[in-house]
Amino acid sequence: xxxxxxxxxxxxxxxxxxxxxxxxxxxxxxxxxxxxxxxxxxxxxxxxxxxxxxxxxxxxxxxxxxxxxxxxxxxxxxxxxxxxxxxxxxxxxxxxxxxxxxxxxxxxxxxxxxxxxxxxxxxxxxxxxxxxxxxxxxxxxxxxxxxxxxxxxxxxxxxxxxxxxxxxxxxxxxxxxxxxxxxxxxxxxxxxxxxxxxxxxxxxxxxxxxxxxxxxxxxxxxxxxxxxxxxxxxxxxxxxxxxxxxxxxxxxxxxxxxxxxxxxxxxxxxxxxxxxxxxxxxxxxxxxxxxxxxxxxxxxxxxxxxxxxxxxxxxxxxxxxxxxxxxxxxxxxxxxxxxxxxxxxxxxxxxxxxxxxxxxxxxxxxxxxxxxxxxxxxxxxxxxxxxxxxxxxxxxxxxxxxxxxxxxxxxxxxxx
Amino acid sequence: xxxxxxxxxxxxxxxxxxxxxxxxxxxxxxxxxxxxxxxxxxxxxxxxxxxxxxxxxxxxxxxxxxxxxxxxxxxxxxxxxxxxxxxxxxxxxxxxxxxxxxxxxxxxxxxxxxxxxxxxxxxxxxxxxxxxxxxxxxxxxxxxxxxxxxxxxxxxxxxxxxxxxxxxxxxxxxxxxxxxxxxxxxxxxxxxxxxxxxxxxxxxxxxxxxxxxxxxxxxxxxxxxxxxxxxxxxxxxxxxxxxxxxxxxxxxxxxxxxxxxxxxxxxxxxxxxxxxxxxxxxxxxxxxxxxxxxxxxxxxxx
Numbered sequence: 001x002x003x004x005x006x007x008x009x010x011x012x013x014x015x016x017x018x019x020x021x022x023x024x025x026x027x028x029x030x031x032x033x034x035x036x037x038x039x040x041x042x043x044x045x046x047x048x049x050x051x052x053x054x055x056x057x058x059x060x061x062x063x064x065x066x067x068x069x070x071x072x073x074x075x076x077x078x079x080x081x082x083x084x085x086x087x088x089x090x091x092x093x094x095x096x097x098x099x100x101x102x103x104x105x106x107x108x109x110x111x112x113x114x115x116x117x118x119x120x121x122x123x124x125x126x127x128x129x130x131x132x133x134x135x136x137x138x139x140x141x142x143x144x145x146x147x148x149x150x151x152x153x154x155x156x157x158x159x160x161x162x163x164x165x166x167x168x169x170x171x172x173x174x175x176x177x178x179x180x181x182x183x184x185x186x187x188x189x190x191x192x193x194x195x196x197x198x199x200x201x202x203x204x205x206x207x208x209x210x211x212x213x214x215x216x217x218x219x220x221x222x223x224x225x226x227x228x229x230x231x232x233x234x235x236x237x238x239x240x241x242x243x244x245x246x247x248x249x250x251x252x253x254x255x256x257x258x259x260x261x262x263x264x265x266x267x268x269x270x271x272x273x274x275x276x277x278x279x280x281x282x283x284x285x286x287x288x289x290x291x292x293x294x295x296x297x298x299x300x301x302x303x304x305x306x307x308x309x310x311x312x313x314x315x316x317x318x319x320x321x322x323x324x325x326x327x328x329x330x331x332x333x334x335x336x337x338x339x340x341x342x343x344x345x346x347x348x349x350x351x352x353x354x355x356x357x358x359x360x361x362x363x364x365x366x367x368x369x370x371x372x373x374x375x376x377x378x379x380x381x382x383x384x385x386x387x388x389x390x391x392x393x394x395x396x397x398x399x400x401x402x403x404x405x406x407x408x409x410x411x412x413x414x415x416x
Numbered sequence: 417x418x419x420x421x422x423x424x425x426x427x428x429x430x431x432x433x434x435x436x437x438x439x440x441x442x443x444x445x446x447x448x449x450x451x452x453x454x455x456x457x458x459x460x461x462x463x464x465x466x467x468x469x470x471x472x473x474x475x476x477x478x479x480x481x482x483x484x485x486x487x488x489x490x491x492x493x494x495x496x497x498x499x500x501x502x503x504x505x506x507x508x509x510x511x512x513x514x515x516x517x518x519x520x521x522x523x524x525x526x527x528x529x530x531x532x533x534x535x536x537x538x539x540x541x542x543x544x545x546x547x548x549x550x551x552x553x554x555x556x557x558x559x560x561x562x563x564x565x566x567x568x569x570x571x572x573x574x575x576x577x578x579x580x581x582x583x584x585x586x587x588x589x590x591x592x593x594x595x596x597x598x599x600x601x602x603x604x605x606x607x608x609x610x611x612x613x614x615x616x617x618x619x620x621x622x623x624x625x626x627x628x629x630x631x632x633x634x635x636x637x638x639x640x641x642x643x644x645x646x647x648x649x650x651x652x653x654x655x656x657x658x659x660x661x662x663x664x665x666x667x668x669x670x671x672x673x674x675x676x677x678x679x680x681x682x683x684x685x686x687x688x689x690x691x692x693x694x695x696x697x698x699x700x701x702x703x704x705x706x707x708x709x710x711x712x713x714x715x716x717x718x
Contacts (some may be wrong), residue, residue, distance in 0.1 A: 041507035042448050093637050093693040098501055101447040101629035102683055108622050109676025116670040208455065212511035219504050256522050259515030266512040271497050281497050 013250040021243030021261055023148040027155045027197050027240025029217035033232050036218035037170060040096050042215040047198040049282045050081030052111030056118060065177040071199060078195040081107050084282055106359035128330040151200060155193050159232055167228055213239060216265035223276035242268060298363055300333030305360035313349035315404060369393045372405040419544040422556045424661050426543045427675055430615045431627050431653025434635030436569040437608050437646045443584050446502050449488060450628040452510035453612045454621040456487035458517025465525055477617055484609035487513055492602055525597055538618040540671050558618035565614050572607055581642055626676035629653035634683040637690040652682045
């Protein structure tokens with residue numbers, strides 16, 4: 001770790017914290033994907049609370065506030081809590097969120113009861129036992145970094161080696177069990193890794209940061225990709241990057257590290273939720289607006305063609321009156337038509353250019369074809385069982401079938 | 417008023433207020449909202465302290481309530497985008513708010529010894545010591561306050577009974593008959609936020625979280641009817657209050673902790689013994705089915 005610490009443009013303690021945050025971010029990002037996709041994002045919160053009775057029991061048994069013993073106690077209690085969650089859910093009726101809540105509140109209640117026993121047994125150095133759990137990033141040592149690096153490597157290795165069975169168990173547990181995959185063993189392995197990650201994170205950076213670190217990178221990665229094989233490395237990458245960025249920002253502004261990392265992580269999620277390509281809120285809103293605008297321009301084009309067919313070239317106001325659209329909407333549609341070279345302005349009177357007339361005819365043909373498809377489509381022997389694209393029937397049905405549709409319409413008109 | 421009675425009554429009122437809302441949270445799969453609120457109120461306390469320069473209960477509760485509402489509405493908005501599931505939304509919003517609070521404390525209030533334990537989280541053992549005179553009779557403040565919350569929740573649930581029911585079980589249908597699931601969900605969550613903050617101040621966070629989740633989860637094992645579920649939830653809450661207090665006295669241990677553990681014991685009993693969903697009942701049914709199939713196979717000529 002030495003050279004890596006020297007590499008960063010930071011004081012020694014800040015560099016240790018930054019590397020620790022990055023390593024924890026990588027681990028939490030990779031493991032968090034599985035928690036988030038199974039709708040158990042708050043499992044870290046429950047494990048953090050479940051650690052309290054473990055710490056108390058470890059203290060009661062050994063009578064010493066030794067870091068190693070307490071961590072083992074916390075990890076053991078976390079594992080028991082995690083298994084209790086699985087058992088409660090397996091009974092079938094209780095949903096994951098309620099199972100997590102039950103374990104969280106009852107284990108923490110047990111911890112409080114044990115704390116009162118410890119307090120009344122008058123051990124001299126029991127003070128601050130519960131504070132011990134909710135640590136501070138500044139307390140990181142270089143030795144902790146090796147533990148964290150080992151944890152990150154183990155998590156990535158397990159996820160990489162067991163990727164296919166993990167994926168199958170994640171998305172279709174029943175199928176996974178029926179193919180003879182050791183689903184329970186895998187679940188226990190992943191839970192064990194998660195417990196170790198939470199306990200290490202708990203002592204070094206605190207419970208709340210751990211909750212955010214398990215969730216935020218996974219949620220952000222989910223916005224960027226729909227494939228699990230990409231989501232895990234992206235989440236690990238985001239987790240690591242968020243850890244370093246937060247630690248650097250915190251040391252630059254002299255703010256506490258954990259909260260700054262949380263805010264950076266949540267900021268990344270909000271940015272992804274708003275802007276993610278193809279999925280983000282703003283992206284979808286933009287696409288919807290563009291679509292509405294195109295539809296409006298097409299509608300105004302058809303209205304204008306109809307009006308020109310019926311009489312002299314109208315003004316924008318007259319066009320609005322006959323089409324029943326709001327004047328503002330008509331003007332916006334006309335502006336778009338003008339930009340695409342479909343409109344010829346003749347002293348306030350509107351005409352179509354050749355391109356515009358061609359586009360209007362194509363539009364009308366498409367609409368007529370769609371009407372014909374709705375009325376006579378069932379009589380065609382469409383070779384393809386799929387429903388054709390209603391916005392461009394000629395392309396998806398082919399010229400032959402489109403012409404037959406028109407012929408059917410003409411037949412019916414001749415008959416009536 | 418008798419101290420024991422005051423404590424049990426305070427816990428019972430919290431159990432009632434929580435029992436009226438808890439079943440809806442469990443059925444809507446947002447049980448952990450209560451835990452989220454318990455952390456998310458920190459920036460509200462910091463702001464209240466910075467504005468009023470005091471740790472008087474009223475401004476602190478008001479500030480906490482504002483951020484509790486911010487928390488539930490932010491979760492609702494994030495979930496409403498359709499991109500983030502409700503569990504992940506909760507796990508994102510409350511750490512962010514809590515972090516804002518911690519940063520606020522280190523930046524502007526580091527000298528003030530401001531934290532959740534000392535400002536907003538009460539201790540139920542102290543409930544009898546804080547009294548108000550009520551027409552010549554001294555009543556604990558927590559009882560008056562929580563009685564108000566119970567009344568508020570009761571009126572809310574009674575007034576919006578149909579709406580709450582339909583949006584909980586079939587939001588799509590609710591929308592078609594003109595009941596907005598979004599609006600009802602927001603009203604419910606705001607009521608949860610107010611209940612939680614008021615109860616934190618009287619009895620501490622973990623007891624409120626326990627009573628909002630555990631009795632409702634136990635009741636969901638025992639019945640399929642909503643109003644029965646609420647009645648069972650409130651009953652289990654009172655059992656936890658009374659049983660928890662007596663065991664805390666007997667063991668000389670934390671009152672809130674013992675009440676939480678009794679609630680958990682009720683949950684375990686339900687999980688094991690529920691006639692329909694209990695572990696034992698299901699095992700018996702499975703064994704009987706196995707025997708019947710074995711008998712049928714034995715009767716059939718090979």
